[in-house]
Amino acid sequence: MMKQVYLDNAATTMVHKEVIETMDAYYGDLYGNPSSIYDFGQTAKKAINSARETIASVINAKADEIYFTGGGSESDNWAIKGVMAANRKKGNHIITSKIEHHAVLHTCEYLAKNGYEVTYLNVDSDGLISLSELEEAIRENTVLITIMFANNEIGTIQPIKEIGDIAKRHGALFHTDAVQAFGHVPIDVKEMNIDLLSSSAHKIHGPKGVGMLYIRKGIKIDNLIHGGAQESKKRAGTENVPGICGYSKAAEMAMDSMNERMSYVSGLRDRFLKKIPEAIENVRLNGHPTKRLPGNVNFSFEFIEGESLLLYLDMEGISASSGSACTSGALDPSHVLMAIGLPHEIAHGSLRLSLSEFTTEEDVDYTIEKLIGVVHRLRLMSPLYIRRK
Amino acid sequence: MMKQVYLDNAATTMVHKEVIETMDAYYGDLYGNPSSIYDFGQTAKKAINSARETIASVINAKADEIYFTGGGSESDNWAIKGVMAANRKKGNHIITSKIEHHAVLHTCEYLAKNGYEVTYLNVDSDGLISLSELEEAIRENTVLITIMFANNEIGTIQPIKEIGDIAKRHGALFHTDAVQAFGHVPIDVKEMNIDLLSSSAHKIHGPKGVGMLYIRKGIKIDNLIHGGAQESKKRAGTENVPGICGYSKAAEMAMDSMNERMSYVSGLRDRFLKKIPEAIENVRLNGHPTKRLPGNVNFSFEFIEGESLLLYLDMEGISASSGSACTSGALDPSHVLMAIGLPHEIAHGSLRLSLSEFTTEEDVDYTIEKLIGVVHRLRLMSPLYIRRK
Amino acid sequence: MYTEKVMEHFRNPRNVGEIEDADGIGQVGNAKCGDIMKIFLKIDDKDIITDVKFLTFGCGSAIASSSMATELIKGKHIDEAVALSNKAVIEALGGLPKVKVHCSVLAEQAVKAALYDYAQKSGKVIAGIEDYKPDEDVHDYDDEQL
Amino acid sequence: MYTEKVMEHFRNPRNVGEIEDADGIGQVGNAKCGDIMKIFLKIDDKDIITDVKFLTFGCGSAIASSSMATELIKGKHIDEAVALSNKAVIEALGGLPKVKVHCSVLAEQAVKAALYDYAQKSGKVIAGIEDYKPDEDVHDYDDEQL
């Protein structure tokens, strides 16, 4: 069989065996509904409450500040719509950045069409927001600042503690989309003054379709999903017990391995960051050189287009991703690459390699070797490259 | 080991072995993200599209009218909030019934606090709405009629086709919460003129945390969860591939066994309906005697309270549910039992037994035998019963 | 949900029943709210509670609270019994869920009601029962905590 | 996502490269939009396309469409080549995803542009190229279908 190298861990991750085992127990004999009073249901209830403790401990929150959801997108939507609806008396202004995930951006755009005001902060060429621009953007009626912890495409990590301080100082609430950061880098909601935080299980080798929203005690927020009394009446719906327990197992494993894993994975990342520019000319690193996720590598290769690059890599058994418009069927390349100032034609040729603890040094070297060939092949087909010669 | 009789299938169901196997494959090797273009992701994409076909076939819809969600509550919230937001020009009036699930009722109450108008239709003592009351309630500005297919507590099945006809005749949209009906009784969205329909996988031996909303082609609806382009841009979030495939497997099995299962399960139900009143005095059947879900049994036992009843049954290995206020920590007993006109003290003593294809005749007889003893024991403790003697 | 102690009292409630010739009978709660407790006292001439029985319509913790309350006052002097607090019942039960705390209040009130009845019938004055009002609604639900 | 035929042409694109002394050269698209196609034609005195090459900057279907289009016109008379439609390219590829249909349009336009260039240079009139406007934007995205 051909070598398989999975380098799209920012999209989704392989589920840990231990996580599958945990879930199977709850799919199998322990299928009770946690809202039921018989023994069988109470076992399920205990399981999700212990999961709540575990998840809370990852970000130094309290268990009763964790609300389980159906994923990162739901958490982002809930945080923003819920806080804005519950605080209408205070104001209608949101501050966010131009490089947020669509779960935040499209939510803000929807609110903007419905009577809310949104400021989209710029980022510099490394993808960092400016703290002074943020501070200037805050107004009397600013209710919420929502800035992602780490970017899913270029990996840049924002100065979260500083943003939290500014928010606190000005009496605005601070939500951070930590879907890419949770379990990958240390997070302390107390120290960083984070009021709300989104996470999603499938980015840390847990199941798809489960996530959580941390809501600091006392924050006013409307429900996004009304109904039953689950999740302290804040998020209705029969609890996804197996998913939640799998999420907890994955979080526990992520916590236990955090330090070791960070240094291992960022070592592999730095191998890519060093070797690719050495091996291939006309490449550009996207994202901050050091303030970036341990597992994120993002380069633009001039003169070629990302989708073809991905497909040729796929033929070599390498799974990766691109900010090219063509991969998504969109007209423009990724809004993130545009926001850091890449010209369209360079943005089209971007490649994201996202690593995990399962990535090996051989994977890295194999990928670089194949990448050299594929880029060369595509350039020889490219009118932009040929003209240049 | 003590005999275990699970009679709370309306709360949640045991997951089929075949469903767990299906899911494990997608948790395991096939963990790719369906939005990715490499082979690996495309396999996942094909899997969810084939699931869409299967689920659609259960209700005679088209595959592209099925949108996967995180469960029945999300589907209900989305249907109601999404349709009302997208059709504000047409009006702001919703018609629903007093016995809807909280996922519908609390959503309507939330909208009522935010500038919408809601009419709550009465039901008769069997739990049926009145078609003439419905027709009279429709106004110029009525956008949506949302009436559940079958009630989760008392099992009563509404005249759905007739409601669909009325909605169509008056140009209103018709949503039905079919969480309890999907896969249990035949549904044909075309013939019944249903515009939107909610379902949830864990009620048909599928996984918790997955559901769907059927949206008839051409219906205007806003997103509830904004973000990525998944689900034809209508419902953001990385698809819960294992959950969706498990849901599909469960739906397929439900379809294949529907006729046989309906007659088997309703046979057991009728055994309960016949034997309980024969064996125990001062009982009242709740819900319609014949227009009810195959698996639903609901009785009130005078002079006793539901939670104690459940706990004593639990000690005999029987898992069931009650509309008693005490089980939920609420002040009033279930709004459904109130709406069909039960006095408080009788509503407090209600017991729901919900069956499945895994229920046996021995289970029924064992339950009746234990029930006789437990009811007797509680009555001997009850000042209401003793006074009466 | 419930502690082992609650379940034990629920499973095997002590002192269930009536006392035909009771010296004091107290009933609190109502069927509408889902719980009624009725307590029967037999009191000797030294004001010692020699026997006590209860009848309860209510949930698991209502039954367990009744059972525990009767145990706690059995053989006690009425002055001790009147001092029985709902906290003592909760403590003896090893705790109650927040939403069920009213059951212990109900038990306390049922004891007081029976003692009040005894005081009325016997013409005695029991210290500590002065503020007892037999018809007060003892529900103290805290919706936030449900 | 792509048919086997598309993938086959993408994997092994035919006629990649330049023709040094081409009789007609056409280029369409732009880097901003993510695809550029350049087609080189060698045409003999009987107006037969004896050789054709392409260079493409673009996605998988852009490369496959270029490859297929060059195959479809190679050895053909220019009157036949000018009639090449994007539909013919799609058909020959066994279909394209809706969002990728513009790639086939681009291929059709690149062929037309090269023929137009040939017509300009040679002073010939090619029936069917009258409505061709070399600078038109050929993107026809249908956002609904993305």
Ligand SMILES: Cc1ncc(COP(=O)(O)O)c(C=O)c1O
């Ligand atoms: C009628 C009805 N609607 C909605 C729901 C909510 O479904 P879920 O728990 O999957 O969110 C349920 C079950 O809990 C139900 O019975």
Ligand SMILES: Cc1ncc(COP(=O)(O)O)c(C=O)c1O
């Ligand atoms: C930064 C970020 N936010 C939100 C999401 C959405 O999470 P989910 O797919 O679990 O809804 C993702 C991943 O897709 C992400 O990377």
